[in-house]
Amino acid sequence: MKKAAACMLTAVMLVCMTGCGSLTNGKRIVRVSHAQSETHPEHLGLLAFRDYVEEHLGDRYEVQIFPNEILGSAQKAIELTQTGAIDFVVAGTANLETFAGVYEIFSMPYLFDSEEGYKAVMQDTDYMERVYESTDEAGFRVVTWYHAGTRNFYGKKPIRSPEDLKGMKIRVQQSPASVAMVKAFDAAAAPMGFGEVYTAIQQGVIDGAENNELALTNNKHGEVAKYYSYNRHQMVPDMLVANLKFLNSLSPEEYQVFKEAAALSTEVELKEWDRSIEEAKDIAAHQMGVEFLEVDVDAFKQAVLPLHAQMLKENPKIGELYDHIQAVNRQTKGEP
Ligand code: GCU
Numbered sequence: 001m002k003k004a005a006a007c008m009l010t011a012v013m014l015v016c017m018t019g020c021g022s023l024t025n026g027k028r029i030v031r032v033s034h035a036q037s038e039t040h041p042e043h044l045g046l047l048a049f050r051d052y053v054e055e056h057l058g059d060r061y062e063v064q065i066f067p068n069e070i071l072g073s074a075q076k077a078i079e080l081t082q083t084g085a086i087d088f089v090v091a092g093t094a095n096l097e098t099f100a101g102v103y104e105i106f107s108m109p110y111l112f113d114s115e116e117g118y119k120a121v122m123q124d125t126d127y128m129e130r131v132y133e134s135t136d137e138a139g140f141r142v143v144t145w146y147h148a149g150t151r152n153f154y155g156k157k158p159i160r161s162p163e164d165l166k167g168m169k170i171r172v173q174q175s176p177a178s179v180a181m182v183k184a185f186d187a188a189a190a191p192m193g194f195g196e197v198y199t200a201i202q203q204g205v206i207d208g209a210e211n212n213e214l215a216l217t218n219n220k221h222g223e224v225a226k227y228y229s230y231n232r233h234q235m236v237p238d239m240l241v242a243n244l245k246f247l248n249s250l251s252p253e254e255y256q257v258f259k260e261a262a263a264l265s266t267e268v269e270l271k272e273w274d275r276s277i278e279e280a281k282d283i284a285a286h287q288m289g290v291e292f293l294e295v296d297v298d299a300f301k302q303a304v305l306p307l308h309a310q311m312l313k314e315n316p317k318i319g320e321l322y323d324h325i326q327a328v329n330r331q332t333k334g335e336p
Pocket of ligand 1: 035074090091092148173193194210211212215238
């Protein structure tokens with residue numbers, strides 16, 4: 001798998017050295033990279049993206065989708081999108097934190113009070129467009145978002161209370177805010193790429209990780225970690241990121257088609273999400289022997305709530321979005 005990925009990467013880089021945005025049969029090849037399997041809702045959303053673009057601009061563009069980190073792990077694939085070797089990549093906001101500080105906000109634990117509030121914020125395209133422009137200087141821009149569920153802890157032993165996390169070594173995404181969160185639980189944070197997690201748990205390098213339920217099945221973590229605790233600490237979206245030069249090279253009509261295709265991919269992804277979570281839970285519980293634990297969410301929340309004030313103090317870039325999200329939280333609860 002690693003070897004195949006390396007070959008593919010070399011191929012893409014070679015193509016790029018001879019001129020990014022290669023043409024085949026007179027068509028511009030548009031490369032889209034993501035980290036998930038072909039049954040994941042994001043892949044299904046991206047198939048709709050491809051079909052929409054090719055239906056409207058098929059004489060000029062051919063969209064090629066590369067799943068399973070074939071073109072590189074999130075960090076690597078973002079770099080390739082910066083240079084234009086790849087045109088689009090799906091990346092969690094955790095991976096964008098180092099490019100634009102505002103994205104740190106999504107790693108703040110217990111930021112959203114409900115899934116309803118979370119979706120209301122993310123679907124507000126006018127507001128989010130301003131956030132999306134924050135990586136322009138880095139050479140890429142977000143074009144849409146994907147639901148990536150609620151993140152929860154899971155491990156080789158049951159985590160029933162915040163105290164159980166003490167001393168455990170937990171994999172987090174390569175995000176400073178997530179590292180701080182795990183430390184606030186008195187656990188040790190092990191930041192690493194998504195593709196390395198399975199072996200790290202299996203070999204005992206880490207005691208557990210945190211993610212949505214699809215990690216148990218699509219990424220097979222349920223084979224090596226048998227306890228999944230619903231402590232619900234984060235809702236971290238995934239973003240479809242585009243190379244900025246590519247976006248700017250499009251005519252206004254073409255740009256419109258790509259934007260519509262992106263919006264459609266989100267619609268499809270959201271529709272697929274709940275069904276795939278139910279399916280994943282069923283497979284994890286009945287075929288992999290994973291035990292799902294309901295825990296006292298408030299106990300976990302109280303342990304890390306001081307991080308809100310700390311993060312707001314350390315990173316002024318998240319202040320405005322934080323206030324906006326708190327207002328949406330209140331609205332969703334019917335508060336003034
Ligand atoms: C989820 C998320 C990915 C992220 C991954 C991870 O699968 O959708 O964007 O990279 O978790 O924890 O690394």
